[in-house]
Amino acid sequence: MTDHNHTALGEFRRGWGIILSALLGIGLGMASLPTYSMGLITPLLVRDFGWSVGQIMVCLSIITLISIGGAPGFGWLTEKYGARRIVLIGLPLWGLSMAALALSNGSLTRFYLTWVAIGLTGSATLPITFTRTVNRRFDKAKGLALGLSMMGTGLFGFFGKPVLALVLNDHGWRAGFLLLGALPVLVAFPAAFLLLREDERTLPDGHHVPVERPGLSLAQTLRDWRFWLMAAALLPVSFALGGPVPNLELILRDGGLTPAAIITVTPLFGLASITGRLAGGWLLDRIWAPLVAFVLLSLPAISLHYLGSGGLDVGHAREAVFLLGFALGIEYDVVAFMTARYFGLRAYAPIYGLLYVCFAAGAGLSPVIFGHDHDVHGNFNRMLTACAVLLVVSAASFLFLGRYRSFPAPKPRDHSPVR
Template identity: 70%
Template sequence: MSPQPLTASEEFSRGWGVILASMLGIGLGMAALPTYSMGLFAPYLVREFGWSVGQIMAAMSIITLMSLWAGPSYGAWAEKIGARRIILVAIPLWGLAFMSLSLLNGSLVQFYLTWLVIGLVGAATLPITFTRAVNRGFDKAKGLALGLAMTGTGLFGIFGKPFLGTVLAAYGWRAGFVAVGLLPVLMAFPAAFFLFREEEISLPDGHHVPVERPGLTTGEALRDWRFWLIAAALVPISFAMGGPVPNLELILKDGGLSAQQALTVTPLFGLASITGRLVGGWLLDRIWAPLVGFVILSLPAFSLWYMGSGMLDVGHARLATFTLGFALGIEYDLVAFFVARYFGLKRYAAIYGLLYVCFAAGAGFSPMVFGHNHDTTGNFQAILSISSVVLVVSAASFLLLGKYRRFDQ
């Protein structure tokens, strides 16, 4: 007789530790920390070494390339030995690698090689590994659990940026790299060590392996048209929404807002991201996920179109920024939910890792494309207008996914 399924409250009572550890691990991992911090470090590095902003931001492309290569590898590895073992090694290495940026001596080669190492170890801290345990521990409240785990990125945006800004102003950029690198070591690692748990079975030789869950193999998923539909949609969606984020201050400035006015707008992004994750996760548990994804991911099209108009006022700029952040808050969660519902949990991390490549490809290179467009035309109007149309069309493709699959236990 199969055991009775747990209620949503029972799932949270049993799995709150995994959510908390994942929240800290993701929020202090490579998915958030470089994105939210490099904009603050850039002016200091420009003054110290004479590098251009473009040369500095090329570091984001380096870690994107490493995510494309290492992310799926960590996902496949997690299926063999479990995500916990990978995370406990990766988190301290990730923190130490980030701290090593404090040793920069003015060589761009050193700068890029350091980011190469950061990307290599940091790819193990992406949601690919953490959401594996969350998905396996939750069913009735899967969407909300994923949303809570992903709020870490928004929390760093709200609290981490002011913390880093204070350190930079008081102690300089070298201390800033050390301070930010210490956060995962002192906060994420203890949480992962004590709270992050996965179901395992003991083999006769004494080794422990993760409990097998039903679902498709990686090969079966790659032969499924749904995988390729999701993959094809993710690239333009992540491109359209990823490009404005690191360029937000410049977009607001081009639209006519002063630096002081922009400071009242940009902090809304982190709050909106958290709100999007929680509200979106709650909706995913109650409404067909492709419809939720289409509606929420289409809303920023109006934000992008408005931001590209070149005539902004503070009130509408706040609304546009909040809407963009709200939609970005659900993107990771939506992909994780799609993988669990359409491909199962048998090879969840490996399949999610492959789809993450599509997300990383779009979001990782779009800031550079947006920046190049600005350098060429003097504004972001054309690229923002094009992105608004691409976003709606790509999000609408999710409506073709059909009913969820059922996987026998």
């Protein structure tokens, strides 16, 4: 066994609980549940309340706008108070907010206000909080650890969406929202309570102190051109990838697939996301991350071009959905990995929070624009074709980032009591 593999194995032995709690927290948090569920629930709301697809998808823009302020804010709070406190407060409130959607009564105003509460509470469940702890515990196996942690989104897409579809079919959309609200409270919260631990060391006097991690300060990072290059690239990448996901069922339906065929196609997205996170994480530990990002984030252009071409068949639709899911499984991982490698861990959470704003802005606004385009033209073909080009051009920007930075080894802060 090589030294790299031996060190990586030791990291996993010590940090498996953190990975599991992050997997469940991210997979059942705001980065996952709304995106994967609203495509199934939207047609039922259209039927019962007469709302348009565009009006309903405004909900994703609401939580996006809140994330723009919430992500950096919770990044700062995470650095100040630790991820564990933020997560243990945020997960129950987030679950209750999601469950409150079951009380919707046909008022768009009430529907939107509920999503405001969802955005405020859900910001505590974003990958910012969980990936901070993972990044601080892993070094040699950082990419794979991040991939495993973020695999929860794919697991929900693969296992959760079919279950949600059955609940919606048998009991309606109100029961669906109750299910979505219960999962964070009954599954993610207990895991975080039992397994999520801060990165601390024990001093000879028995005191537990946080490990001081090296890196750039937030102010230094904001003066670094690499930060702004990453931010500029993330916005169009997230726009191109964020629109098709919540509209996937509608895209396939407009392409001519039957509801029965669609049910056999969409679960592949979650499976592909799982595969993409594992493969991408393994590659990030061995290959220059910007090159990995360029290749894997450019591949979905093939899917977008095909999905926007019109008449679809089941076989090619499965391939396109799998390829799209494979790439979408790596985007958060790449950003978390490159944040740690280029800027260090001294101010990781607020830096990642600001970069997440760019991702959230593109991913949140895209479904609304997609929905409006569908309302006007009756399909998504124009948007999908344009996003295929946009994706390749923006992903290529990462290739200009250059070499990783080197940071000194971490050391514990001296918090021993004054004698």
